[in-house]
Amino acid sequence: MKTEKDVTIYDIANALGISASTVSRGLKGHPYVKNELKKQIFQKAREMGYQQNKFASNLRQKYTSTLGVIVPRLDSYFMSTVISGMENVANQAGYNLIISQSLESAKKEAAGIFTLFNTRVDGLLVSLSSGTEDLTHFDPFFKKGIPVIFFDRIFEHSQCVSVIINNYKAGYEATSHLISQGYKNIVHIGGSLLRNVYSDRYYGYRQAMEDNRLPVGENSHIITDLSFTGGVQAAATLLQQSPLPDAVFAANDSSAIAVMSEFRKAGIRIPQDVGIVGFNDDPVSRVIEPGLTTIHYPGKEMGEISASTLIKMIKGEQQDVLNTIVLSHSLIIRQSSVKTRSNI
């Protein structure tokens, strides 16, 4: 596919009757090169259609100006906002983003990480797959001292910075809100407890229940893949319980909405009969009826902060003591969980 030969700094040097090293220096604004000459070099470079060869440059310099990103899935609203935020920051700082997805498989994750390592990314931005059990596949990065940042779905590691929200608190707040509305028999629909995001939300839920002396039965916790379909199935399970739970706190909006939709089909009124709270503040949650109460989750900011922190680490501008960055979340109260007249 590649045809014509590329213009190199040697070609420019020849055309100008100077040496390649001077061209190299001139092109990157080295102070030793006379301004006059610099201009000529730039001029000639443009004229000849010069394109710098990053491989050769990288080969010498040992860095790539590339950040690796690996996430469970690309096709969720939350993840796309995160990545959008990362792209903004990376781009402005002169970094490229190489993106891959694990599709929730630990194996695919390991393979992706390996590829990114071979691609010699300067740093890594990671949100773990639901199946990941340990961090051994990151060892090459740790050994080489290449910075790794975990965001959202993290794993505690002394060498890594984590960017998260306080999922425990969010889970606690969501549940407390339901309790304050008079709901008592509250069920939690969550994801794999291997992942901090889901275990924290779950324990937050439990704590809130306990603090209010509400019982948590063994049927009160359903673990799903948090897909819409998973939510439909969970709803079917719940509909067989008697008594029916009077509220559901789901660890994401998709499953919350699936449950809401199935319950309504079954003639259950939301929020009068059953209250529902989701998680993520997906745009769906504000247009659906009734509006879904949910936890707002700063995706774009999470992406921006993760990327900018990573870049600082790469440049050695980051203090080593930094370990965790916690972003603030907020409970967005809509109609799906409000029994009383008060409304927002």
Place this chain on the structure above:
Amino acid sequence: MKTEKDVTIYDIANALGISASTVSRGLKGHPYVKNELKKQIFQKAREMGYQQNKFASNLRQKYTSTLGVIVPRLDSYFMSTVISGMENVANQAGYNLIISQSLESAKKEAAGIFTLFNTRVDGLLVSLSSGTEDLTHFDPFFKKGIPVIFFDRIFEHSQCVSVIINNYKAGYEATSHLISQGYKNIVHIGGSLLRNVYSDRYYGYRQAMEDNRLPVGENSHIITDLSFTGGVQAAATLLQQSPLPDAVFAANDSSAIAVMSEFRKAGIRIPQDVGIVGFNDDPVSRVIEPGLTTIHYPGKEMGEISASTLIKMIKGEQQDVLNTIVLSHSLIIRQSSVKTRSNI
């Protein structure tokens, strides 16, 4: 940041008492190397923590196994499914994806394209920004014969393959459906006519109106950025018209839903008073009430086909005559546009 020296094929060669070229050949499964030796090489490589240096390899080979992607925005459901599809295919074929977004600005698009060119991507996957007026910023790619594929928001170009759906037909079908339901005063909310996706949908709409001898007034076409907010504004404009239109065909689901929501707030019944059709089949459209009639749009497949075609082109396996790939869409009829008893 980079500390310890990397292990090279020379180190492996030394350790094994053989030459670097044999190691190189062994590592990539060259048939000339004895199986026995191959095993030793792999074994040693793993033992020493060898990591292949892609720069050096690329520098020699002149290709990068990297595909550049540039899209208007990353944070839409449609785009994230497209990219997810691309990532699947690229990854399986051993390609990396470098992704950047133009944020609908022609200037940012040009800058992104330039960076991708310098990064020496082997090929380009592009969906144009709404502001792009010509293709001059792609010239470096065309000149060098690097394959470019346009998907969704395309620009006709003899050297490029385009992957699209038939937006004209989709617009025609959406509008015809509304007409068949008895709606007559149908308004279209669309995007920039510079982009095929929006102009085609618009002309499809017009043609359907014309074929049914329905008038298209000058107020019948509102151009917005197709955001939710844009939809809210469009709704405000429409609410001032008298008579009120009795149906809206919007070029995406976000604005359709915004209009639906605003109209309902104003006491207008959907679909009895006003019928609404969107575009994209965003997951929202099936959970909202009433369900939104919309055009299903195969995002993931569009991504997969674009990527696999690009890879074929890079490898020279693609026939040159190929110019456009049209994927099929379908009209998903839900409640928002159905006046009669028939329902799906």
Place this chain on the structure above:
DNA sequence: GTGAAAGCGCTAACAT
């Protein structure tokens, strides 16, 4: 200020 020259690590022609 500018030039000469030695690599960076890998690959591929050529030799054996």
Place this chain on the structure above:
DNA sequence: ATGTTAGCGCTTTCAC
């Protein structure tokens, strides 16, 4: 089947 060797294009001492 394996080794030798000459670059790929750039950066970076070290001279001058």
